[in-house]
Amino acid sequence: MxxxxxxxETGAELRRDIRPFTIxxxxxxxxxxxxxxxxxxxxxxxxxxxxxxxxYDKYIKELKAETEQLLLPTxxxxxxxxxxxxxxxxxxxxxxxxxxxQKYENGDVLPSRAISNLLRxxxxxxxxxxxxxxVE
Numbered sequence: 722m723x724x725x726x727x728x729x730e731t732g733a734e735l736r737r738d739i740r741p742f743t744i745x746x747x748x749x750x751x752x753x754x755x756x757x758x759x760x761x762x763x764x765x766x767x768x769x770x771x772x773x774x775x776x777y778d779k780y781i782k783e784l785k786a787e788t789e790q791l792l793l794p795t796x797x798x799x800x801x802x803x804x805x806x807x808x809x810x811x812x813x814x815x816x817x818x819x820x821x822x823q824k825y826e827n828g829d830v831l832p833s834r835a836i837s838n839l840l841r842x843x844x845x846x847x848x849x850x851x852x853x854x855x856v857e
Contacts, residue, residue: 726758728765735760735768744781751784782831792837794828800844801826814853815839 726735735758742755755776758768769777786793792800801811801822808822815836817825824830832840843849 726768728760728768731765733760733762733764735765740767742777744777744784746781746784747788749784749788751780753780779828782828786831789834790837791831791834792825792840794826797822797832797840798826800840804843804847804850814850814855 724737727733728735737756738759739754739756740759741752743750743752753776755769755773757770757773760767783793785791801808804811806814808826809819812819812821812823817836821830825832825836
């Protein structure tokens with residue numbers, strides 16, 4: 722049996738579904754499949770749960786990263802491993818704190834342009850890591 726909810730403002734019937742959803746950031750678009758509670762017609766807007774909004778958040782961060790040329794979580798993880806650093810070491814040496822790289826690699830937080838550029842430089846020449854101070 723289909724789950725049904727009702728819109729609190731209009732009383733319209735909402736059904737759980739996944740539909741294409743397009744977001745725009747600085748003139749660039751990204752379309753993805755967005756779960757939510759959708760009406761049959763146009764009588765009301767869709768309703769999204771917290772878990773639904775986590776999916777939206779993931780895609781808006783990806784679009785922002787692509788638009789602003791920031792590194793994506795998989796790229797950050799790959800470079801960090803190439804440099805043979807733990808997440809804690811990377812956060813302490815490169816900045817952001819002990820949990821910064823965990824958050825970057827999980828996609829919870831976007832890296833700054835400075836961190837993205839620093840990682841690109843270190844990926845191109847890992848020997849540059851030797852000139853950075855090791856702070857405990």
